[in-house]
Amino acid sequence: MxxxxxxxxxxxxxxxxxxxxxxxxxxxxxxxxxxxxxxxxxxxxxxxxxFRDPVRHTPVADGLVVSPADGLISLMERAVPPPELGMDPAPRMRISIFMSVFNVHVNRAPVSGLLTKMAYTPGKFFNASLDKASIHNERNALLIRTTTGHDIACVQIAGLVARRILPFVKEGEPLVVGERFGLIRFGSRLDVYLPEGVEPLVAPGQTMIAGETVLARLTGEQAALPARAT
Known part of the structure; x- marks a missing residue:
């Protein structure tokens, strides 16, 4: 290099x-x-x-959920997805990724599938690392349905400094894992809600790379993970 x-x-x-x-x-x-x-x-x-937007090499394998954002995992707990997505209100595993002002802020699709719902909700601007930010802060929620019928919720949350969420996609469009779908200016957070029964492969405090780090598997194990540039 x-x-x-x-x-x-x-x-x-x-x-x-x-x-x-x-x-x-x-x-x-x-x-x-x-x-x-x-x-x-x-x-x-x-x-x-x-505003840098480096090329990423996304693992190519069925059933992978990759990180939608660069940053640190600040929270991992069971939580109810945003009500505006119309999902089952039962709690599911939520992985929260905090992006500091030094992280890449281009967000990437965690899975391939159809963007069945996208809903913007105005709100406040608490520190994005706090748990209450998921409920009270400005956010843009996306619901992606994979070809296997799994629903993955991905929520862009504005933070203490961030003041604008910019989506690059529209409701009803297909997404490819690793594809750029949005940007949040100047410090923020991404929440990923996994389907019931899917266990995370990451831990709090771990550093994420958008489009590359594997968060979970929706299907069985696979030893080798080829990648493609995105």
Whole structure:
């Protein structure tokens, strides 16, 4: 791998205008006082890295549930899915992935299937690592039905700093595991609700890589996991 590939990552188009705004502010800061200008340079570089969108290599195997987000697993517990999805109200295993302002914030489909329901709910902006964020914060909930009939709920949750959830897909569209489906600006969280009887293969505190880390298996074991770039 070339060093340039390590340092310079692809950036999602959504980030160009923000990098441009930071760059203009940086020029103004240089004009006012040079030390402030260098602070602006650092913030502009951070903005570029916030919107980075690196290629991921998604495992190819039936029945895999992969992480939809980069970050740390902050919570794992049984919980009722968001009511706006119209799912069975019985509690199911919820895996919560907290994204700091330094993580990649492009979200990827955890499974392949049909996006049968997508519902946006306005709300507050508590710290996304808190349990109450799942109920009270602004969120965008997706319900994906796999070809085997499993329902996977994936919920984008805005955090203390995040103020906008951007979906890239529409209700009724098919999704491919690892496909980009949305973005949350500046710190947030993703919740994944597993079907009843499906046990997670991860643990709290573990670092997730969107589109690559396997959260669970809906079907039987498979030793080798080939991958494809997404």
């Amino acid at each position: 070339r060093m340039s590939d390590v340092v310079f990552k692809p950036m999602h188009p959504e980030g160009w205008r923000f990098v441009g705004i930071f760059a203009v502010i940086t020029l103004i800061l240089f004009w006012l006082w040079e030390p402030l200008g260098w602070l602006g340079v650092i913030l502009t570089i951070w903005c570029y890295y916030f």
